[in-house]
Amino acid sequence: MSRLQIHDVSVQFPGMNGGETVTALSGINFQIEPGEFVVALGASGCGKTTLLNLMAGFIQPSNGYLTLGESDISGLPRVACGLDLQDQITGPGKDRGVVFQKHALLPWLNVLENAAFGLKLQGVGKKERIERASYFLKLVGLEDFHKHPVYQLSGGMQQRVGIARGLTNDPQMLLLDEPLGALDALTREVLQELLLDVWKQTQKMMFFITHSVEEALFMASRLIIMSPRPGRITHDFALDFNKIFLETRDARQVKSMPEFIAMREKVLGIIHGDEVLNGGAH
Amino acid sequence: MKNQESIHALDLTSAPKIESNLMQKFLSLFAAGPVKPGESYGAPGQGKSLMISLFTTVFLILIWYIATHFQWVKPLFLPSPLAVVQRFWEVATEGFANATLLEHTGWSMMRVFSAFTLAFLTAVPIGILMGVNRIARGLFDPIIEFYRPLPPLAYLPLVIIWLGIGEVSKVVLIYLAIFAPMALSARAGVKSVAIEQIHAAYSMGATRWQVIRHIILINALPEILTGMRIGIGFGWTTLVAAEMVAAQAGLGFMVLNAAEFLVTDVVIMGIFVIGIIAYLFDLFMRYLERKLVPWKGK
Numbered sequence: 029m030s031r032l033q034i035h036d037v038s039v040q041f042p043g044m045n046g047g048e049t050v051t052a053l054s055g056i057n058f059q060i061e062p063g064e065f066v067v068a069l070g071a072s073g074c075g076k077t078t079l080l081n082l083m084a085g086f087i088q089p090s091n092g093y094l095t096l097g098e099s100d101i102s103g104l105p106r107v108a109c110g111l112d113l114q115d116q117i118t119g120p121g122k123d124r125g126v127v128f129q130k131h132a133l134l135p136w137l138n139v140l141e142n143a144a145f146g147l148k149l150q151g152v153g154k155k156e157r158i159e160r161a162s163y164f165l166k167l168v169g170l171e172d173f174h175k176h177p178v179y180q181l182s183g184g185m186q187q188r189v190g191i192a193r194g195l196t197n198d199p200q201m202l203l204l205d206e207p208l209g210a211l212d213a214l215t216r217e218v219l220q221e222l223l224l225d226v227w228k229q230t231q232k233m234m235f236f237i238t239h240s241v242e243e244a245l246f247m248a249s250r251l252i253i254m255s256p257r258p259g260r261i262t263h264d265f266a267l268d269f270n271k272i273f274l275e276t277r278d279a280r281q282v283k284s285m286p287e288f289i290a291m292r293e294k295v296l297g298i299i300h301g302d303e304v305l306n307g308g309a310h
Numbered sequence: 311m312k313n314q315e316s317i318h319a320l321d322l323t324s325a326p327k328i329e330s331n332l333m334q335k336f337l338s339l340f341a342a343g344p345v346k347p348g349e350s351y352g353a354p355g356q357g358k359s360l361m362i363s364l365f366t367t368v369f370l371i372l373i374w375y376i377a378t379h380f381q382w383v384k385p386l387f388l389p390s391p392l393a394v395v396q397r398f399w400e401v402a403t404e405g406f407a408n409a410t411l412l413e414h415t416g417w418s419m420m421r422v423f424s425a426f427t428l429a430f431l432t433a434v435p436i437g438i439l440m441g442v443n444r445i446a447r448g449l450f451d452p453i454i455e456f457y458r459p460l461p462p463l464a465y466l467p468l469v470i471i472w473l474g475i476g477e478v479s480k481v482v483l484i485y486l487a488i489f490a491p492m493a494l495s496a497r498a499g500v501k502s503v504a505i506e507q508i509h510a511a512y513s514m515g516a517t518r519w520q521v522i523r524h525i526i527l528i529n530a531l532p533e534i535l536t537g538m539r540i541g542i543g544f545g546w547t548t549l550v551a552a553e554m555v556a557a558q559a560g561l562g563f564m565v566l567n568a569a570e571f572l573v574t575d576v577v578i579m580g581i582f583v584i585g586i587i588a589y590l591f592d593l594f595m596r597y598l599e600r601k602l603v604p605w606k607g608k
Binding site: 084085086119120121122124125126128129130131132133134135136145146149150177179193197203 | 504509510511512513516520528603604605
């Protein structure tokens with residue numbers, strides 16, 4: 029098991045219509061240890077998704093670099109000329125699975141084919157593909173839905189497919205970009221528990237983005253709070269509400285613990301402070 | 311005796327009932343059909359429309375028949391439906407302008423479908439290339455965008471000057487009409503892919519080529535099929551223009567030739583044949599769409 033490290037990274041985007049460059053992230057020094065469940069929380073525009081895209085390799089840092097274990101994962105695209113279709117971007121890789129909020133499943137494939145898609149790209153044989161995809165579909169509770177078209181599934185079930193698909197490549201970490209943001213409150217709680225179970229079973233590093241303070245506190249073994257303009261990490265808490273849940277299996281009780289509520293108020297205070305500042309800046 | 315009477319009485323009361331049942335049945339043909347749960351207050355315009363379309367068709371033919379039957383219009387301008395059907399049979403068996411209907415149809419279909427096939431083989435790859443490659447987009451965009459809105463009749467003389475009056479210029483004219491909408495649809499299809507799907511594929515270790523093959527191409531399929539439908543429509547539209555100069559056979563030629571001699575029933579018959587072939591092909595394309603891309607719009 030290897031850790032993910034972010035070394036003094038900043039990201040600048042060119043301004044719209046020749047305007048000033050926007051600093052999306054500035055001076056990020058941060059690491060995720062093996063087995064950690066890191067949750068990123070913050071007002072919109074604080075660079076959470078930029079940070080996730082960096083880790084996934086979808087965008088490249090303007091300064092600094094990222095490593096996963098021994099290897100540099102901040103590789104810049106080698107596209108010298110648009111004609112070279114074979115050229116590969118070195119950034120994203122199968123060592124980091126990604127689960128998106130929505131629109132990321134392939135509607136022309138059924139549940140099993142979606143979950144096994146990464147293995148197919150790797151050239152894994154059909155029998156092994158089915159075997160490994162079935163294992164993870166069972167883990168997310170979809171063992172009876174292999175042949176279903178994904179566009180006929182409910183939002184919650186689609187996200188289960190997304191989680192299974194992120195795991196089938198056996199990545200070192202799972203990056204989750206508001207995976208439960210579009211779901212109803214009940215389904216959301218069911219999937220929170222499911223994700224914690226998956227985390228416990230697979231021991232993967234998790235990096236999870238959310239807007240919900242309660243969700244963040246419930247899921248995180250480490251909570252980072254980010255602040256905008258420029259995007260940076262302002263707070264870093266170690267938490268263990270998720271471990272209490274995994275022992276007691278009572279989510280409602282965990283979420284109504286006095287410590288949980290106190291922490292929730294504290295975090296809300298921090299975030300609201302940011303939003304007030306934001307309002308003043310406009 | 312009493313028994314008979316009661317039967318009689320029953321008959322009397324049931325007769326109008328049957329009539330109103332028939333009326334109801336007739337009207338129910340035009341009903342919208344069962345409403346999907348939750349859509350009583352859904353988007354307007356739901357429900358079946360096939361029977362209404364059939365009714366429109368029958369109604370128009372009926373009006374046509376009545377108008378000609380009572381000689382409201384001279385047969386020279388509008389022959390009766392029966393005359394057109396008769397002419398259809400005559401041209402089918404004996405021919406018109408030195409070719410039977412089958413030959414006319416065969417030539418036209420050969421021209422349209424070879425142009426369509428050529429366009430499919432070139433426009434779809436070029437459209438896709440324009441979508442995934444900025445150099446290809448830069449190369450082809452001004453050419454396509456310039457000639458696309460031109461009416462084929464405007465560049466027909468040029469095509470004839472360059473390529474002569476043989477089959478090549480006819481096929482090329484139709485080809486050009488089909489090419490632009492097909493290429494632009496393929497390009498739009500490529501552009502319609504969700505960035506999340508591309509990112510997901512990359513994060514599962516896909517190469518650039520795999521992303522194009524497994525994500526972008528399949529995503530573009532619905533719009534490519536739509537482009538084929540629009541394209542073949544343009545093809546039939548251009549057919550008559552293509553057969554204006556130096557054709558010996560073909561539906562467009564047949565119609566033009568008949569018009570010169572004021573054989574109006576052949577003109578109308580030719581229009582119907584073109585319309586019906588085009589419509590049948592469109593039905594086939596829609597069937598293909600349902601089979602190939604059932605996930606369209608999902």
